[in-house]
Amino acid sequence: MPFLRRVKEDFKLPMIYVSHAINEILHLTPNLAVMDVGRIIGHGRFSEIIHEDRVLALAHALGLQNVLSLEVVSNDTLLGSTSARHGAQLFLLPLAQLAPGATAHVAVRAENIALALCPAAHTTIQNQLPGVITRITPLANRLLVEIDAGLPLIAEVSARAVSDLALAKGTPVYCLIKANAFAYLGQGA
Numbered sequence: 001m002p003f004l005r006r007v008k009e010d011f012k013l014p015m016i017y018v019s020h021a022i023n024e025i026l027h028l029t030p031n032l033a034v035m036d037v038g039r040i041i042g043h044g045r046f047s048e049i050i051h052e053d054r055v056l057a058l059a060h061a062l063g064l065q066n067v068l069s070l071e072v073v074s075n076d077t078l079l080g081s082t083s084a085r086h087g088a089q090l091f092l093l094p095l096a097q098l099a100p101g102a103t104a105h106v107a108v109r110a111e112n113i114a115l116a117l118c119p120a121a122h123t124t125i126q127n128q129l130p131g132v133i134t135r136i137t138p139l140a141n142r143l144l145v146e147i148d149a150g151l152p153l154i155a156e157v158s159a160r161a162v163s164d165l166a167l168a169k170g171t172p173v174y175c176l177i178k179a180n181a182f183a184y185l186g187q188g189a
Contacts, residue, residue, distance in 0.1 A: 004028060024185070064144070065107040066153050067185065072098045081126075081179060089150045092126040092179045105185040112181040113155035115145060116174045117165055127177040129153070133169055136162065149175055 005028055008015055019025055025032050025046075033043040034055050042049035049055050070084035070091055075098070082093045084104050091106075098104055119128050131149030138144075143162050147153045153175055167173065 064110040064154065064156065066110065066113070067105070067107050068151060070104045070106060072096070072100050072102045072104050074100055087150045089129055091129075091182070093182045094180055094184075096184055106182045107185055108177055108182050110144065110154045110156035112177060113153060114176040115147075115155055115157060115161070115165070115167065116176055117172075119174055120176055123176075124178070125176045126179045127175070129175040129177070131173060131175055133167060133171045133173060135169060136167065147173060147175055 004015070004017065007013065008028060015028070017025060017028055030045050031043075032046055032049075033040050034049065035041065036054065042052045042055040068086065068091075070086050070093075073083040073085055073090070075082050075095060077095065080095045082096045082098065082104065084091045084093055084106075093104065093106060096104060114125075116128075129149040131147040131153065133145055134148050134152075135146040136143055137146070138159075139156075141159065142156050143159055145155045145157055145162070145167065147155065155175060161167075165171075
């Protein structure tokens with residue numbers, strides 16, 4: 001993956017990359033064509049076509065993930081963590097062998113993001129990112145909740161949770177993500 005990304009960026013070559021792993025594709029580009037049974041069912045920016053029913057169902061079946069590019073701030077070998085940021089948001093990740101200033105490409109599954117109306121005290125969850133709900137999309141017996149947390153995130157939660165917390169577009173929330181829920185893409189961690 002790092003080699004393909006470098007070729008794409010260095011030589012500005014058009015590429016067609018075929019994969020069932022959405023996180024791999026999003027590591028290379030935000031634009032994709034989604035095929036099902038040999039037919040294109042959606043194409044364009046992933047953040048836009050994910051709302052089409054057939055694309056959403058297929059993406060969910062393949063394991064919907066958020067793919068983030070973060071700037072490494074520091075590594076703490078004693079505590080086994082890497083700190084990274086995107087704008088003002090600070091993330092705690094599993095320890096990686098990446099120098100400060102390097103870009104960490106990470107993925108976190110939508111179902112690994114919990115939502116809360118306020119920061120959670122006395123918890124082992126290290127990432128508590130404030131944001132605002134921008135969209136709620138039904139998918140079978142679950143809901144996909146999109147949050148603007150300085151970068152777009154998608155959380156998969158139950159309809160009961162949305163009802164119990166009275167979540168709606170415009171609701172301020174905290175995205176709760178365990179550090180070990182993040183997986184590095186394209187490099188050894």
